Amino acid sequence: MKDDYQLTDLDRAFYEWQLDVPGFGEAGQAKLRNATALVSRAGGLGGPLAFSLAAAGIGKLVIAHAGDLRHDDLNRQILMRHDGIGKPRVDSLVTTLRSFNPNVEVEAIAENVSDANAAELVAKVDIVFGAAPLFEERFALNRECVRQNKPLIDAAMFSLEGQVISIVPGKTPCLACLYPEVPPHWKRRFPVFGAVSALAANIAAMEGIKLLAGIGEVTLNRMIYFDTATMRFQQIRIQRNPDCAVCQSQPPS
Amino acid sequence: MPQVTFSYTGQLANAAGTPEETLDLAEGALLRAALDDLASRYDGRWREMIFDDGGNVRSTVLIVLDGEQATGDKNAISLDGVRTVMLMTPIAGG
Numbered sequence: 001m002k003d004d005y006q007l008t009d010l011d012r013a014f015y016e017w018q019l020d021v022p023g024f025g026e027a028g029q030a031k032l033r034n035a036t037a038l039v040s041r042a043g044g045l046g047g048p049l050a051f052s053l054a055a056a057g058i059g060k061l062v063i064a065h066a067g068d069l070r071h072d073d074l075n076r077q078i079l080m081r082h083d084g085i086g087k088p089r090v091d092s093l094v095t096t097l098r099s100f101n102p103n104v105e106v107e108a109i110a111e112n113v114s115d116a117n118a119a120e121l122v123a124k125v126d127i128v129f130g131a132a133p134l135f136e137e138r139f140a141l142n143r144e145c146v147r148q149n150k151p152l153i154d155a156a157m158f159s160l161e162g163q164v165i166s167i168v169p170g171k172t173p174c175l176a177c178l179y180p181e182v183p184p185h186w187k188r189r190f191p192v193f194g195a196v197s198a199l200a201a202n203i204a205a206m207e208g209i210k211l212l213a214g215i216g217e218v219t220l221n222r223m224i225y226f227d228t229a230t231m232r233f234q235q236i237r238i239q240r241n242p243d244c245a246v247c248q249s250q251p252p253s
Numbered sequence: 254m255p256q257v258t259f260s261y262t263g264q265l266a267n268a269a270g271t272p273e274e275t276l277d278l279a280e281g282a283l284l285r286a287a288l289d290d291l292a293s294r295y296d297g298r299w300r301e302m303i304f305d306d307g308g309n310v311r312s313t314v315l316i317v318l319d320g321e322q323a324t325g326d327k328n329a330i331s332l333d334g335v336r337t338v339m340l341m342t343p344i345a346g347g
Contacts, residue, residue: 041347043347044346044347045346045347046347131347132345132347133345133346133347134345135343135345138345155347156343156344156345156346156347157344157346157347158262158263158264158344158346159263159267159346161262161263161344163344178315178322178343179312179313179315179343180312180313181312181313182313183311183313183342183343184301184313185264185298185301185302185342186264186343186344186345190344190345190346191346192346192347197346197347225262225341227262227272229272234320235320236317236320236321236322236339237320237321237322238322239322239324241324
């Protein structure tokens with residue numbers, strides 16, 4: 001990650017209130033302004049996640065999301081706009097993010113992450129956020145993050161539940177340590193409230209902000225799991241799989 | 254007779270129709286035997302999410318014993334001294 005960013009007066013005006021967070025300050029803000037993040041899909045999870053990263057003043061967002069906006073996206077995809085229905089989702093998300101914080105560079109890619117583009121996308125960034133609804137996309141990101149030694153924050157939800165895993169290659173389990181293969185029962189359509197997605201998204205965003213800025217304690221080797229039906233939150237200790245086909249050759253750092 | 258609380262997440266909870274239940278188990282009971290018992294109570298979806306076609310616990314089922322992921326052979330896990338078992342099937346919704 002670059003380390004040459006000098007905060008401007010505009011930055012100080014924009015981010016004044018978070019500069020007061022103990023341990024963050026101008027040094028932490030400069031680290032965020034230096035950083036580039038990839039967000040895989042900008043739906044119910046990736047949308048609020050990208051929004052919170054933009055609000056925090058990350059330097060650049062690379063967002064991959066294919067397809068045109070539909071009515072049934074709008075209960076959760078908060079970067080989208082009603083007048084964008086039938087048009088590319090990337091058009092809506094770029095308009096929203098640029099009008100919210102024009103000082104954050106946004107590169108929108110009208111493709112979903114796949115084995116074909118994962119290497120190129122991951123190479124562009126300092127940190128990756130996995131928020132896609134299909135395991136094939138998440139696994140492609142996981143493989144590339146391990147190969148390129150980039151941190152991956154994986155966020156997921158189903159119905160009233162959510163979970164976040166912070167993956168640092170060589171230090172933590174990777175996604176394939178936990179799930180060695182695509183689960184046969186996962187379906188593209190899942191029950192979802194936008195508020196649950198946004199909750200998981202903002203936990204993931206905060207994990208990424210802490211990791212980039214070097215503040216707080218990132219929840220390494222633990223899965224954050226919550227159930228909004230009961231508002232029960234817990235951290236589950238997770239472990240590397242010594243037989244993992246993806247990260248077993250990655251030396252611990 | 255030890256009591257062990259089983260909780261389910263995601264699609265597994267939907268298939269069970271309950272997020273958790275408590276079983277009375279014999280001393281030294283294996284998780285595998287408890288899963289067979291539970292599978293007999295629910296419809297086929299629950300069994301299919303837990304067991305593969307060969308009858309083994311699926312590699313994608315995350316088993317959490319008292320807050321820690323269980324590792325090793327999922328068919329040979331002992332529940333000796335365990336109070337809670339969380340069964341998690343992978344989720345990827347957004």
